């Protein structure tokens with residue numbers, strides 16, 4: 001498979017979950033694990049351009065596919081507008097749900113560059129955040145929508161430490 | 162008290178984006194499960210399928226024969242190390258691994274250490290345990306029946322499931338008030354068992370260095386220092402050879418205060434195998450075995466005059482503590498701060514009696530954004546006030562306004578002995594009503610009722626009780642609840658602050674830098690915060706009960722003030738004048754009347770480390786520390802209004818609006834405070850409408866996964882409307898009060914009051930949380946159910 005644009009391969013047990021392959025084999029620990037029942041969404045990554053819960057995908061099923069994780073959001077040292085939005089609007093507290101939320105947000109904005117609050121809430125409704133009460137996640141995604149130049153690239157704005 | 166004047170950008174209090182976010186948005190956080198050490202092994206816990214059963218035998222031979230298994234640990238092995246039982250946080254004991262019998266479903270029975278986590282799980286299947294099933298005690302109300310099975314047979318001579326009786330207030334005076342009252346309303350209510358369920362479950366990596374004897378424990382703990390001392394006390398490990406390291410934590414909410422068997426097992430595993438051992442629980446283990454919260458069966462009784470002057474309140478509580486008493490309460494207060502239940506009102510008398518019992522359920526009770534039972538207290542008083550309003554046919558806002566404590570009554574001594582530090586209650590309620598458009602909402606409701614639509618408006622006014630606490634009253638297992646802080650200014654004027662408390666998302670790396678900056682004038686960006694590592698931080702009891710800002714924040718403020726004071730003496734030496742001739746202008750000591758002659762904190766810091774001859778008795782460098790023993794608790798408060806719509810056909814509740822006015826004193830970082838309030842409001846909606854750890858009659862846990870234990874999503878949560886008033890604490894050095902749990906404490910009664918207000922046309926007076934469609938439907942039919950058990 002390719003992960004964040006790089007070809008990777010490995011011999012794995014048939015039962016190995018994609019989330020464990022990413023975290024344990026590739027040491028991409030930005031993808032989290034939070035439940036046994038596909039309810040929490042802390043494990044969301046993209047597979048062939050679509051957000052999936054990587055706890056519900058076998059690593060073997062991802063063979064030959066294109067995976068994108070939170071580590072692949074930043075491009076050439078430039079944070080994605082979604083990442084900037086989460087910082088600017090305080091869209092995270094403990095940070096555990098954040099990678100999954102941001103990947104869903106990026107997908108949403110790619111398909112709907114100017115989503116309404118309701119559309120944002122629907123997009124992230126399969127993912128749980130225990131810290132933020134969702135309000136600032138919604139605001140963060142709106143911020144990203146308003147501060148993108150249409151093709152997902154960030155407007156020039158200095159954010160972050 | 163701080164003066165909240167406008168500050169130069171990047172200094173002191175105000176909206177500053179968080180330092181910690183830079184790593185989190187890049188997926189570069191460092192949580193326990195992200196830690197990998199050379200040669201690390203993986204542990205997994207075998208758990209009991211029964212709520213109550215004798216262990217007849219355990220056969221581990223097949224598991225031990227598994228090629229990837231390195232160790233199998235049972236209770237019998239732990240007994241040889243005197244580690245089968247460890248002290249609980251409430252003067253009881255808990256079993257690390259069951260030896261004699263299992264006492265709740267999900268209890269730890271054996272521990273496997275293997276080369277990878279899949280193999281460890283496989284090996285659990287190979288362990289053969291023979292149980293003899295015993296009758297479980299599931300219903301707390303039956304726990305003291307003479308024929309109830311005795312759960313704690315491990316306690317010598319124990320013949321029942323009784324834990325404690327405790328009361329507070331003046332019972333006789335309360336009875337006298339009830340005698341003269343025009344109106345008395347009584348109500349039974351349950352605050353169901355709920356679970357904090359942080360997105361990251363609990364886990365640890367234990368690493369015993371067999372050569373140096375140093376044990377490092379990376380752990381999901383909110384209280385690293387308390388953990389280290391307890392490990393030292395329990396296992397006899399020398400405390401200087403113990404390092405507890407709490408890395409990034411994926412939410413705590415009280416779930417990560419206690420010491421769980423899994424942590425101890427990882428340690429034992431590492432000692433036995435001489436290799437690092439990681440243990441991370443799965444979600445069902447988290448929900449079924451770690452600290453729950455609440456589980457309070459309450460009977461409230463409120464007395465008033467017929468024109469709505471509330472006279473007194475009495476509450477009798479049956480507290481279900483599960484199989485071991487493992488709540489984390491100060492020794493003096495087995496029911497925590499429940500006796501703040503007289504709330505925000507001017508009562509003549511109040512009394513509460515709490516009885517604790519054992520049942521065959523998971524132990525805990527420490528948790529869910531309010532470790533000290535204030536949540537239950539606020540719920541009962543706010544429900545009782547609404548019940549009274551219903552009885553008197555008064556508007557609940559009017560009734561509250563009439564009885565709220567008035568500003569001139571502060572500091573106010575409550576009927577149970579609390580001294581509320583400061584408050585302007587009517588102002589907060591007025592603001593919330595204005596933001597909500599309260600009287601317009603009432604009009605809208607009347608119109609809708611006439612059309613058969615169900616709309617409800619619920620109010621809650623809460624007084625929080627945080628910042629535990631003064632050493633003379635409060636301890637955890639004998640450890641006083643003071644916190645240390647060290648501030649060091651480097652020669653070039655940058656600083657490091659070391660804290661005893663630990664963030665789980667609250668943003669301490671930013672807010673504590675802001676506290677130091679506020680006092681010293683050093684820019685926030687130039688202050689590094691060190692926390693979560695017992696080798697590199699001063700002792701203190703950790704982050705829970707919203708105590709970081711009131712206790713540790715005060716320590717940071719006092720240490721920073723000591724820096725400024727010392728800087729004055731050094732500046733005087735530099736300027737060859739008397740310290741009395743200097744005045745402080747944020748970040749700089751300057752000569753009174755000649756502001757051009759002065760030294761910045763950076764210049765002073767350099768001089769403090771340089772060759773300057775310092776005045777007699779003054780040591781070099783620019784460091785200070787403080788151990789802060791708070792003189793009193795702080796009492797944040799707030800007024801919340803919730804608007805709901807109930808579908809008359811499906812009984813589904815929709816929270817349409819939620820208005821929250823919080824007063825937590827001055828705000829270090831308004832953005833972070835607001836975020837904390839949002840999170841707490843979502844918790845409140847979850848508890849009021851969705852969350853419950855219920856049991857069937859065999860003691861099977863019915864809330865053991867996120868499919869069964871429902872957490873609120875972005876769809877159930879409205880867009881929160883927040884407001885603030887500012888009433889500083891008179892005893893905190895910066896006037897701060899703490900806010901982390903306010904919204905979790907204050908919001909559930911607002912939601913429940915709103916739903917019951919909507920159901921008024923059906924004559925419904927009360928229904929217990931969670932107000933699921935099924936529960937609301939039954940209430941509409943006049944037959945609400947018990948929500949803690951699957952039996953009617």
Ligand code: FES
Pocket residue numbers: 032033034035036037038039040041042043044053054055056
């Ligand atoms: S880990 Fe919870 S949905 Fe994947």
Ligand code: FES
Pocket residue numbers: 091092093094095096097098128129130131132360411412666
């Ligand atoms: S930020 Fe903690 S779970 Fe979302």
